[in-house]
Amino acid sequence: MEYQLQINNIKAKLQETRARKKQQEELIMKVENQALKNRFQALLDEIIQQEEREMEQLASLQEQLDSLIEK
Structure with a gap:
């Protein structure tokens, strides 16, 4: 649930x-x-970099959540 909140x-x-x-x-x-x-x-350009960082964070959290669900 915590991962979903962060996502x-x-x-x-x-x-x-x-x-x-x-x-x-x-x-x-x-x-x-x-x-x-x-x-x-x-x-x-700074905003675009921030957007890229946020997308990376989102992908990482989603991966972590998916791996927990699979267990």
Whole structure:
């Protein structure tokens, strides 16, 4: 049950991260100032890295839960 709770928490964080990523992508498309666009792109890159870490955490927890269920 604890694994499922952690999985649900990571899924919620991942959903929030993906919403932030979408907002950032939309912002980049609207901005014309190149310096500002570069700054927003750097922030987007950080969000993408966070999304990847969360997906890895989710996969790892799911694997752990699956292995416990199989026992």
